[in-house]
Amino acid sequence: MEAVAFYSFSVLAIVSALFILFSKNLIYGAFALFLAFLGVAALYVLAGADFLAVTQIMVYVGGILVLLIFGIMLTQKVVRQSEQEIHNKVEVLTSRGVAGFLIGSGMFLFLGYIIIDARFKMQGEVINTNSTIRTIGVELMTSHLLPFEIAAILLLVALVGAAYLALNRNPA
Amino acid sequence: MNTIPLEHYLFVAAALFCIGLAISITKRHFIGILLGIELMLNSVNINLIAFSRHDPERLSGQLFALFVIVVAAAEVTVALAIILRVYGHYKSVDPDEVKELKN
Numbered sequence: 001m002e003a004v005a006f007y008s009f010s011v012l013a014i015v016s017a018l019f020i021l022f023s024k025n026l027i028y029g030a031f032a033l034f035l036a037f038l039g040v041a042a043l044y045v046l047a048g049a050d051f052l053a054v055t056q057i058m059v060y061v062g063g064i065l066v067l068l069i070f071g072i073m074l075t076q077k078v079v080r081q082s083e084q085e086i087h088n089k090v091e092v093l094t095s096r097g098v099a100g101f102l103i104g105s106g107m108f109l110f111l112g113y114i115i116i117d118a119r120f121k122m123q124g125e126v127i128n129t130n131s132t133i134r135t136i137g138v139e140l141m142t143s144h145l146l147p148f149e150i151a152a153i154l155l156l157v158a159l160v161g162a163a164y165l166a167l168n169r170n171p172a
Numbered sequence: 173m174n175t176i177p178l179e180h181y182l183f184v185a186a187a188l189f190c191i192g193l194a195i196s197i198t199k200r201h202f203i204g205i206l207l208g209i210e211l212m213l214n215s216v217n218i219n220l221i222a223f224s225r226h227d228p229e230r231l232s233g234q235l236f237a238l239f240v241i242v243v244a245a246a247e248v249t250v251a252l253a254i255i256l257r258v259y260g261h262y263k264s265v266d267p268d269e270v271k272e273l274k275n
Contacts, residue, residue, distance in 0.1 A: 006176045009173055010184045024221065026204055033207050034216040040188070040214045045180065049221045049234050052241075056217075059241050064210060064248050071203050071252045075259045092198050104194030111186035115179055127228040135231050136238070144235050153240045158246035165253035 006046050013039030024092075030069050037061055048127035051136055181222035188215035202255045202265045206248060213244045 016035040037060045044053040062067050130137075140148050188211055195208030217237040224233025255265065262270055 002175055006180070010180075014184065014187050014191070017188055017195075020207055021191055021195050021198070021251065026199075026201055026207075029204065029207055031182055033210065034185055036188070036211060037214065040218060043181070043184065043218055044221055046176065047218075047221045047225050048228075049224065049237070052217075052221060055238065055241060056214075059245055060210070060214070064245060067248060067252055068203055068206060068210075069207075071255060074256060075203065075265045089261070092200065096198050096200070100194040100197035103197060104190040107193055108186055108190040111189070112183065115182045115186065120178060122226045124226050125228055127225050128242055129228065132231060132234060135229070136234060139231060139235055140238075143230075151239055154246050158250050162249040162253040165250070166256055 002046065006043070009039045009042040009046070012036075013043065026072050027069070030065060030072060031070075034061055034065055037065070048132065050131060051133045178222055178225075181218055185215040185218040185222070188212075188218070199270055200266050200268060202258070202267060206255075209235070210244065211246065213240060216240065240265075 013036045016032040019032040020036070022031040023032065037056065041053040041056040044056060046048075109166065189237060192208045192215060193212030195211065196205045197208075199205055199208065217240055220233040220237040220240070222233075224231055225235070258270060259265055264270065
């Protein structure tokens with residue numbers, strides 16, 4: 001049962017990722033990314049990371065994807081050159097496509113070779129508790145307190161910087 | 173529970189990473205490149221969480237993945253703001269047409 005869920009969600013994530021790669025319309029790509037993120041969140045649940053799965057859905061699907069779709073809509077061409085032009089069309093040069101295919105498949109072969117060759121010896125127990133929230137909360141507030149605070153400051157700086165860049169249309 | 177071998181998680185993550193890399197290379201649109209980068213960040217998180225299955229007391233991998241998500245959120249907001257400024261200046265979202273510093 002678990003194996004069926006794992007492989008079906010993996011196929012969902014990979015097929016949606018391939019759809020982004022081959023779709024010409026960027027909005028369709030963004031919605032396929034939504035499916036890919038959901039598949040990845042399901043993989044997190046199967047690996048015993050329930051809190052991260054919920055965080056993934058809230059942050060990526062609720063925040064980042066909406067921002068990306070806003071970005072696509074705000075960068076529309078107002079004037080279309082021709083009536084037949086497809087909405088949000090992304091051209092792919094043949095040379096770029098060949099380079100992407102070669103680099104992507106080469107990278108996959110390389111990583112696959114490393115994974116097969118590695119023979120990880122895992123120590124310790126596999127996760128068997130129902131929830132990881134307690135451990136994550138305790139760890140965040142004790143041994144990972146400094147990165148937690150730095151992440152807070154990073155988010156504040158990113159918020160101020162993004163608002164400045166996007167609002168102030170004429171800084172000069 | 174947890175009958176899936178670790179290598180299968182790693183293979184799924186590797187496939188998603190390479191597809192994200194290919195998306196970033198082939199798309200001629202700034203936001204298409206961002207989509208590829210988000211996919212790559214997600215696939216790296218799968219690796220971290222898969223290894224973190226074997227560390228139930230400390231969950232270092234899951235905490236690392238949490239910080240990766242935070243940094244990804246910060247990155248995408250700033251990147252979108254920059255894309256909007258570049259679009260306002262060049263009226264284009266094609267990275268090949270932003271070449272004022274070339275030559």
